Amino acid sequence: MLDFTWKLFSQTGNIDTYxxxxxxExxxxEQASDSTYHLTERDYHVL
Structure with a gap:
């Protein structure tokens, strides 16, 4: 989805698309950050 919106923006210059x-993005x-936290917490029992 990111690639599509970037390509659309680069072709049109539409600020809403950017x-x-x-x-x-x-x-x-944020989702990647949350996933990393949950893995660390579960795998290493971080308090």
Whole structure:
């Protein structure tokens, strides 16, 4: 999905498409961060 929105933005220059891209990028990074935390907590019993 990120690739599609970036390609669409680069072809159109539409600022709304760029803002959507940045929002999706932020959500993707947050999900990756949450997954890492949960794995660490479960696998290593971090308090």
């Amino acid at each position: 803002l959507l891209f940045k929002e999706l 932020r959500e993707t990074q």
